[in-house]
Amino acid sequence: xxxxxxxxxxxxxxxxxxxxxxxxxxxxxxxxxxxxxxxxxxxxxxxxxxxxxxxxxxxxxxxxxxxxxxxxxxxxxxxxxxxxxxxxxxxxxxxxxxxxxxxxxxxxxxxxxxxxxxxxxxxxxxxxxxxxxxxxxxxxxxxxxxxxxxxxxxxxxxxxxxxxxxxxxxxxxxxxxxxxxxxxxxxxxxxxxxxxxxxxxxxxxxxxxxxxxxxxxxxxxxxxxxxxxxxxxxxxxxxxxxxxxxxxxxxxxxxxxxxxxxxxxxxxxxxxxxxxxxxxxxx
Amino acid sequence: xxxxxxxxxxxxxxxxxxxxxxxxxxxxxxxxxxxxxxxxxxxxxxxxxxxxxxxxxxxxxxxxxxxxxxxxxxxxxxxxxxxxxxxxxxxxxxxxxxxxxxxxxxxxxxxxxxxxxxxxxxxxxxxxxxxxxxxxxxxxxxxxxxxxxxxxxxxxxxxxxxxxxxxxxxxxxxxxxxxxxxxxxxxxxxxxxxxxxxxxxxxxxxxxxxxxxxxxxxxxxxxxxxxxxxxxxxxxxxxxxxxxxxxxxxxxxxxxxxxxxxxxxxxxxxxxxxxxxxxxxxxxxxxxxxxxxxxxxxxxxxxxxxxxxxxxxxxxxxxxxxxxxxxxxxxxxxxxxxxxxxxxxxxxxxxxxxxxxxxxxxxxxxxxxxxx
Numbered sequence: 001x002x003x004x005x006x007x008x009x010x011x012x013x014x015x016x017x018x019x020x021x022x023x024x025x026x027x028x029x030x031x032x033x034x035x036x037x038x039x040x041x042x043x044x045x046x047x048x049x050x051x052x053x054x055x056x057x058x059x060x061x062x063x064x065x066x067x068x069x070x071x072x073x074x075x076x077x078x079x080x081x082x083x084x085x086x087x088x089x090x091x092x093x094x095x096x097x098x099x100x101x102x103x104x105x106x107x108x109x110x111x112x113x114x115x116x117x118x119x120x121x122x123x124x125x126x127x128x129x130x131x132x133x134x135x136x137x138x139x140x141x142x143x144x145x146x147x148x149x150x151x152x153x154x155x156x157x158x159x160x161x162x163x164x165x166x167x168x169x170x171x172x173x174x175x176x177x178x179x180x181x182x183x184x185x186x187x188x189x190x191x192x193x194x195x196x197x198x199x200x201x202x203x204x205x206x207x208x209x210x211x212x213x214x215x216x217x218x219x220x221x222x223x224x225x226x227x228x229x230x231x232x233x234x235x236x237x238x239x240x241x242x243x244x245x246x247x248x249x250x251x252x253x254x255x256x257x258x259x260x261x262x263x264x265x266x267x268x269x270x271x272x273x274x275x276x277x278x279x280x281x282x283x
Numbered sequence: 284x285x286x287x288x289x290x291x292x293x294x295x296x297x298x299x300x301x302x303x304x305x306x307x308x309x310x311x312x313x314x315x316x317x318x319x320x321x322x323x324x325x326x327x328x329x330x331x332x333x334x335x336x337x338x339x340x341x342x343x344x345x346x347x348x349x350x351x352x353x354x355x356x357x358x359x360x361x362x363x364x365x366x367x368x369x370x371x372x373x374x375x376x377x378x379x380x381x382x383x384x385x386x387x388x389x390x391x392x393x394x395x396x397x398x399x400x401x402x403x404x405x406x407x408x409x410x411x412x413x414x415x416x417x418x419x420x421x422x423x424x425x426x427x428x429x430x431x432x433x434x435x436x437x438x439x440x441x442x443x444x445x446x447x448x449x450x451x452x453x454x455x456x457x458x459x460x461x462x463x464x465x466x467x468x469x470x471x472x473x474x475x476x477x478x479x480x481x482x483x484x485x486x487x488x489x490x491x492x493x494x495x496x497x498x499x500x501x502x503x504x505x506x507x508x509x510x511x512x513x514x515x516x517x518x519x520x521x522x523x524x525x526x527x528x529x530x531x532x533x534x535x536x537x538x539x540x541x542x543x544x545x546x547x548x549x550x551x552x553x554x555x556x557x558x559x560x561x562x563x564x565x566x567x568x569x570x571x572x573x574x575x576x577x578x579x580x581x582x583x584x585x586x587x588x589x590x591x592x593x594x595x596x597x598x599x600x601x602x603x604x605x606x607x608x609x610x611x612x613x614x615x616x617x618x619x620x621x622x623x624x625x626x627x628x629x630x631x632x633x634x635x636x637x638x639x640x641x642x643x644x645x646x647x648x649x650x651x652x653x654x655x
Contacts, residue, residue: 179335180368184429185356185385194381198372281372 021262028256032249050256058232059240060264062147066236067215069151070158075207077155078162083196085163086170096167102160107220114153115140115225143233146226150234153221158214162207169203170196201280209272216265237261286311286469287332287437292341294327301327303493304341314463314470316484318477320516324493325473329439332471333362346436356385360437361430365445367422369414375401375425376410382433400432403465404458420451427459431466440472444479456483477517481505489513507643511564511650514643520569520594523616526647527565529555538565538644540614542600543579548639550655558646558653566643569594569619574627577636581616583627593620595627597635 028047031040050056081099085092102110117123118139126136139149173196181191197204219238222228228235228243235243241261245254287309294302302324309315317325330336331343334355343351350358361382369378379397388396401407404424414422423443430438443459444452460483463470474480480487481501489496489504489512497509508514514522527538527545536552538545545565547555555563574595581597599614618635620626627633644654 174366174368176364176366176368177370179333179355180362180364181370181381181385182335182355183333183358183360183362184382184433186381187385190385195370 024255024258026255027252028259030252032252046252046256047260050253050260055232055240056237056257056260059235059237062233062235063216063218063237066147066151066154066218066234067212069148070154070215071208071211073151074155074158074162074211075204077159078166078207079200079204081159081163082166082170083192085167099163100160100167102157103164104160105157107157108224110153110157111221111224114149114156118149140226141230143231146230146233150221150225153225154215154218157221158211162211165207166200166203169200173199198281202282205273205276205280208276209269212268212272213265216261216268286313286346287471288344289328289331290342290344292328292331292343293339294324294331294336295339300493302331305493305495307488307495307498309469309471312467312469314460314472314483314485316480316487317471317473317490318475318480318484318487318516319490319496320475323490325475325490326441327493328490329362329441329471329473332358332437333360333439334358358437359435360439361433361435362439362441363423363426363430363443365442367414367426367443367446369422369425369429371414374411374413375406375417378414378425379406379428379432382429386433396432397428400428403431403462404428419447420455423447423455424458427462431462436469438468438470440470442474443472444474445476459483477519481517487517489516491516507652508566509652511566511645514566514645518568520617520619522566522568522643523572524564524566524645525599525614525616527563529561529563538563540565540579540599543581543635545578545637545642546639547642547644551642551644554644554654560647560653562647563653564645564647564650566645567616567637567641569617571638571641572616572618573636574618574620574624574633575636577634579616579635579637581633581635583629583631583633584615586626586629588622588626591622593622593624593626594618595620597633600632 029041029043031042031046033039085096085099105113117125120126120136120138120141123139125139129136137145139145177195177199178191181195186194217238218236219242222234222236222239223242226234228239237257238261241254241257244250244257289305289307292302292305293300305324305328307328317328319325327336331338332345334350334353338351342349345358345360370381373381376394376397379400380393383393383396397410398407401410404427406421406424406428409417409421409425414425417425423446426443440459444455447455456479459470459472463483472479472483484501486498486500487504488498491512497504497513499507504513504517508517508522511524514524525540527540529547530537530539530544536547536555538547580600582600583595584598585596587594587596595618597616597618599616616635642654643652645651646653
């Protein structure tokens with residue numbers, strides 16, 4: 001009976017998660033022909049090649065930098081907006097809607113919007129810079145700027161979800177704790193540090209882990225905004241896997257990279273949970 | 284330590300009037316209990332003093348200073364919440380020290396004062412625990428310790444005992460009274476429980492529908508309720524009230540209820556004359572009625588034994604004098620008997636004897652007290 005009840009989800013997970021995952025590991029053990037056919041069994045040699053590859057190291061490094069750029073800023077902005085929108089003010093509902101609206105925006109729409117905004121010739125941001133007599137900045141075309149620009153788009157794109165999740169966390173903090181703290185003489189900053197932060201810490205940890213995982217999986221905005229360039233400056237790891245598989249026709253290498261990525265994200269998540277969980281208050 | 288005064292203070296939430304022109308002085312060092320049913324405005328009054336709500340009109344002074352515009356943290360008062368509002372992620376010590384930390388008191392002094400407050404409330408052994416590891420009574424004491432550690436001018440307490448079990452409640456009631464005696468502080472205490480009000484307050488302020496009904500010592504409020512609401516609210520079981528017709532005959536004045544006739548003495552007769560009414564609401568406390576040979580004829584409807592005493596519920600024969608204008612639904616009277624008295628059987632007819640010097644008369648229309 002129990003098995004019967006589990007069966008539908010087992011079938012779905014099996015077909016769409018476990019089988020492809022097993023198949024990826026398997027594929028990583030083979031060299032492939034330029035047409036993508038499995039040819040020679042090389043065992044873990046291919047995994048060793050991937051781990052030794054300087055291109056893979058570069059992608060990994062860029063992804064790490066990208067994660068450091070997006071996750072803390074995204075969490076801080078989400079928390080800041082959630083705290084602002086948690087005030088009992090008239091019309092605050094309008095702001096809540098605006099702050100959460102990026103949830104309803106797809107990566108494609110967001111990317112196209114930012115291509116227009118960041119355009120060196122007609123983009124609004126460069127128009128403003130020109131208005132201050134500055135030279136236009138080639139945000140998506142210069143290696144020094146491209147990763148920053150893509151990170152900014154990603155932060156904006158994730159802000160809606162982060163805002164909603166942290167707002168939900170704030171709702172669970174009883175009002176009388178804030179009232180009591182006000183009577184106890186705590187300043188707004190003390191109330192934030194001593195009450196809000198500890199009591200939403202489980203939500204922040206959740207946001208931290210999820211945002212880190214999504215930033216390691218970033219693909220859409222890279223594909224649409226920079227195509228991994230210029231000079232591989234935005235060649236994040238998932239985009240590099242995609243390029244290897246569907247542009248260089250090396251599915252074996254791509255599969256090995258994907259498995260290594262999985263192990264890295266798994267290890268990172270475990271480390272995050274172990275390190276940060278001690279500082280989290282679960283009530 | 285200074286007192287607290289409301290002058291014509293009104294609080295509205297949109298169109299709902301939560302507190303209607305409250306004028307009330309709380310004296311220095313007093314234990315004032317605000318009591319009333321749910322929604323009467325007592326918690327609103329407390330939150331106005333705390334500064335957690337803004338007064339719509341009128342003024343509020345603490346120690347003679349108008350604090351209407353003063354922020355909660357600058358009012359120098361401490362509040363104990365119904366939920367205790369302990370910081371769940373902080374230890375007992377951190378909770379107690381928090382008001383001192385907020386006010387930048389040096390760590391040594393903070394720790395010493397927290398120890399002192401904890402010792403006063405018997406919390407010394409629990410300083411490293413979190414609130415979730417404490418019983419209801421212990422949490423309540425932590426909330427009290429957090430309030431007293433700062434030595435504020437005024438303590439505000441919002442139904443602090445309502446989440447405790449009956450036994451702990453009685454114990455904590457006594458502890459709070461002791462604490463008031465020890466600290467000599469002004470305490471304003473909100474409750475819906477009239478037993479708490481009677482046992483703890485140096486004075487009681489009874490509120491209903493946002494309006495102040497009566498202020499006085501517990502004895503004053505119990506012995507001379509200002510109106511029918513107070514008569515019904517203070518006292519358990521409440522005062523018996525029945526609608527009666529005033530009859531004058533040869534200089535003697537009686538109040539007639541159905542077939543029963545109660546003589547009114549000189550002072551009561553004079554008050555009826557002064558109010559120029561021909562109907563009154565007659566009130567008598569259950570302990571001032573006895574079963575014996577008397578002017579009121581009634582049928583026993585129910586007998587409730589509480590062990591140490593007995594409540595005999597009687598229905599007056601002949602019904603109310605004027606049911607349409609009567610503020611009481613049925614002419615049921617409760618007689619409080621000692622457990623040693625003979626218990627009447629349900630359904631039997633008895634005669635009730637009121638203590639004539641303990642009768643209360645109220646205006647039939649306004650419900651205000653007319654007897655002296």
